[in-house]
Each structure stands twice: as C-alpha cells, then as structure tokens.
Amino acid sequence: MSEPAGEPVIGDPYAFAGQDEFRERVRRLLAQSVLLHAEKWEQGACIPAEGWRTLGEQGLLALGHGGEDFLRSAVFLEELGRTGYAGVRAAVGVHAYMAPSYLELFGTPEQKRRYLPRIRSGELVVALAISEDGAGTDLSGMRTEALSADEAGRYVNGCKWPVVNGTQADLFVTLVRTRQATAGRGLTGASLVLVEGDSPGVIRRPEPMLGMRSADVCRIEFDQVRIAADQLIGRQDRALMYLMKALEFERLVAGLLAVGGVHSCLALLGAHVREHRVGDAPLATKQAVKHRLADLVAEFELVRHFAHRAAWRHSRGDLNSRTASILKLKATELAVEAAQVCVQYHGARGYAEGSAVARHYRDAMAGTIAAGASELMRDMIFEDMSYEL
Numbered sequence: 001m002s003e004p005a006g007e008p009v010i011g012d013p014y015a016f017a018g019q020d021e022f023r024e025r026v027r028r029l030l031a032q033s034v035l036l037h038a039e040k041w042e043q044g045a046c047i048p049a050e051g052w053r054t055l056g057e058q059g060l061l062a063l064g065h066g067g068e069d070f071l072r073s074a075v076f077l078e079e080l081g082r083t084g085y086a087g088v089r090a091a092v093g094v095h096a097y098m099a100p101s102y103l104e105l106f107g108t109p110e111q112k113r114r115y116l117p118r119i120r121s122g123e124l125v126v127a128l129a130i131s132e133d134g135a136g137t138d139l140s141g142m143r144t145e146a147l148s149a150d151e152a153g154r155y156v157n158g159c160k161w162p163v164v165n166g167t168q169a170d171l172f173v174t175l176v177r178t179r180q181a182t183a184g185r186g187l188t189g190a191s192l193v194l195v196e197g198d199s200p201g202v203i204r205r206p207e208p209m210l211g212m213r214s215a216d217v218c219r220i221e222f223d224q225v226r227i228a229a230d231q232l233i234g235r236q237d238r239a240l241m242y243l244m245k246a247l248e249f250e251r252l253v254a255g256l257l258a259v260g261g262v263h264s265c266l267a268l269l270g271a272h273v274r275e276h277r278v279g280d281a282p283l284a285t286k287q288a289v290k291h292r293l294a295d296l297v298a299e300f301e302l303v304r305h306f307a308h309r310a311a312w313r314h315s316r317g318d319l320n321s322r323t324a325s326i327l328k329l330k331a332t333e334l335a336v337e338a339a340q341v342c343v344q345y346h347g348a349r350g351y352a353e354g355s356a357v358a359r360h361y362r363d364a365m366a367g368t369i370a371a372g373a374s375e376l377m378r379d380m381i382f383e384d385m386s387y388e389l
C-alpha cells in the first residue's frame with residue numbers, strides 16, 4: 001500500500017513530510033540539467049557557465065546547509081550522486097556546500113551579502129583551495145602565505161593543488177599562513193581568505209585527474225595576489241578551529257554523494273547480471289554472482305540508513321566527527337568495492353574506456369582520498385572510541 005501524499009514514509013524515522021515527492025522532483029530536474037549534458041561536460045572537463053546557471057535557476061544550488069532544510073540537501077546530494085557522474089557531483093558539492101560553508105558559518109554579513117546570492121544562483125562559481133603538494137592529510141606543511149601587508153591589503157603567494165572548479169572559479173576560499181610557521185605548531189597562524197578569481201596574479205593550470213573528469217581540477221598559483229583586509233574569513237590565525245568544524249560538514253556531504261554513487265553503480269550491475277548471458281543463462285542465475293550482489297546490497301542498505309541518520313543529526317545540530325568520519329569511510333570504500341565488482345561482471349565491456357562502468361571505477365578511487373583519506377577517517381574514529389557506542 002502506498003503512503004498518503006505528504007506523510008513521512010513509515011519505517012524511515014529520518015524522513016520529512018513530502019520527502020518522496022521532493023526526491024522525485026530533484027530526480028526530474030537532474031535528468032534535465034545534468035544527465036542530458038554530463039557526457040559533454042566530462043569531455044569538456046568542466047560544467048560550463050550555462051550548466052551552473054541552469055542548476056541555479058532550478059534552485060538546486062540554494063538548498064540549506066543546516067537545520068531542517070539540510071534534510072532537503074541530503075536528498076539532493078544523494079540524488080546528485082545517483083546520476084553516476086562523480087565529477088559533476090564533486091564540482092557541485094564543492095560549489096554549493098564545501099566551499100560556501102566557510103562563508104555560511106564564519107563569514108561577515110557583508111561577505112555573505114556580497115557572495116552567497118550569486119553562488120546560489122550559479123552566476124558565480126566557487127572553489128576550495130586548501131591542499132598543496134606538500135600539505136594534504138597533514139596541512140602543517142602548507143607554504144602558501146599572506147604574510148606581507150601594506151595599507152592596500154595583504155599579498156597571497158603560493159600554489160594550491162588539486163582544486164576542483166579551478167578554471168571556472170570566480171572565488172577561491174583559500175587557506176594561507178598569516179604568521180611565520182613555527183616548528184611543531186602545526187596550523188597555528190593560518191587563516192582563511194577569499195581570493196577573487198579575476199585578481200592579477202591568479203594563474204590557473206588545468207591538471208586532469210584519472211577520473212572525476214568534469215570536476216575541472218587545476219593547480220592554482222597565487223603570485224603576489226592582493227586581497228583587501230575585509231577578505232579575511234573569521235578571525236586571523238584561527239583557521240584550524242574553522243577547518244575542524246567545516247571538514248566535519250565536508251565529510252557528511254562527501255558521504256551522502258558517495259551513497260548516491262553506490263546506488264548508481266549497483267543499478268548498473270543489477271541490470272547487467274540479469275541481461276548478460278554467459279553460455280545459455282544470465283549471470284544472475286549463478287549463485288556466486290547472486291551472493292556477491294546480495295552482500296553489496298546489504299552493505300549499501302546499512303550505509304544508506306547510517307547516512308540518513310547522519311544527515312538528521314546534522315539537521316539537529318548534533319553531528320560529530322565520529323559520525324561524519326564513519327559515513328565518509330564506509331560510503332566511499334563501498335563505492336570502490338561496488339565499482340570493482342561492476343567491472344568484473346561486465347568483463348571486457350566494463351574495461352572499455354568510454355563505458356559508464358569504467359567511469360564508476362575511475363571515479364570511485366578519488367572518493368577514498370579526497371576530503372580526507374580513509375586512513376585519516378580510521379584515525380579519527382579510533383580517537384573517538386572512548387565515546388559510548
């Protein structure tokens with residue numbers, strides 16, 4: 001029996017009223033704005049300006065970051081992942097959630113007024129410039145700095161890589177040193193600043209990755225780039241505190257996107273084993289295949305349920321680092337496992353460069369590295385083991 005319209009789905013304690021209708025609407029919108037164009041975007045290595053504007057017009061770049069509104073975002077992120085284009089999901093995830101979360105959480109009213117409406121409409125594209133060649137998991141090796149200042153502002157010098165949305169970005173949320181590094185003091189003396197993309201001295205070098213091809217990954221050099229005093233996010237030298245909060249949110253977003261990615265991969269796999277015949281019977285008749293798929297589906301259901309719980313906890317202001325790390329770890333590692341099985345059961349056709357299966361396989365590997373490598377997630381879960389389970 002179907003549920004009455006507008007009622008939460010019985011059995012899903014984390015659903016909101018009207019969730020099914022909302023999901024259906026998001027699916028329809030993404031079919032028009034993403035699925036029709038994603039192959040072209042993969043080839044062009046980015047979402048073009050028109051693509052951003054359409055997503056903005058559909059209202060999909062303006063869903064909430066917190067409170068009850070985030071439950072809508074959770075549905076959107078999962079559905080965006082379910083398109084099966086992880087490059088698109090990375091670009092949109094960074095633009096609509098990971099980068100602007102610093103403005104939402106720590107920006108001044110003037111910074112929010114200046115940038116957020118245009119980010120939400122897709123008129124302005126935003127990127128996150130945190131990592132560097134020598135600073136990823138451990139950011140204490142970061143060298144980009146904004147130490148020199150005069151009455152006109154500060155000057156940013158350094159190089160960030162990898163940066164999603166790199167050629168497109170109008171704004172970079174950038175981590176810099178604002179005090180000389182002191183040995184053993186990690187990120188003390190680091191700050192977050194807003195660098196506008198058209199500032200003289202911003203140099204963009206596209207550096208395509210193995211997968212996530214429409215994510216527009218670049219190396220960004222800052223050569224004596226001037227930023228005004230009001231381009232600092234939050235308080236000077238306090239970036240570590242802000243990063244800890246924002247990275248928790250980033251991992252929640254990455255986890256929800258990955259859950260959608262697993263869904264897409266399992267759908268490909270399920271359809272294939274039913275259709276593809278080896279000898280006189282479909283693959284799905286073989287017990288080894290049935291059991292392998294059953295294991296993946298069982299894990300998917302568990303991770304998906306955990307993801308909905310994590311989103312619900314965030315909506316109540318109750319997300320913690322352990323929950324975000326468990327979700328990110330399990331969802332992205334399941335995506336790798338599912339993609340590997342998907343290639344295997346497709347045989348040579350899954351290994352063909354242009355196939356959707358190969359795309360899932362290439363893309364999945366980035367998930368266990370970006371936004372915090374799996375090993376870091378395990379470290380964080382272990383450190384939190386004193387909590388009651």
Ligand SMILES: Cc1cc2nc3c(=O)[nH]c(=O)nc-3n(C[C@H](O)[C@H](O)[C@H](O)COP(=O)(O)OP(=O)(O)OC[C@H]3O[C@@H](n4cnc5c(N)ncnc54)[C@H](O)[C@@H]3O)c2cc1C
Binds near residue numbers: 379
């Ligand atoms: C596709 C993609 C897009 C990205 N986009 C952005 C972006 O837009 N902006 C941005 O700032 N950054 C971005 N990143 C960078 C990302 O955040 C870093 O890759 C990540 O933090 C890991 O850092 P690293 O790659 O330097 O690896 P390293 O820190 O050098 O680690 C290398 C490997 O060592 C292992 N390792 C790490 N720590 C431990 C440990 N404690 N114990 C055991 N093993 C460990 C892990 O397997 C890890 O992958 C992106 C990365 C990818 C892959």
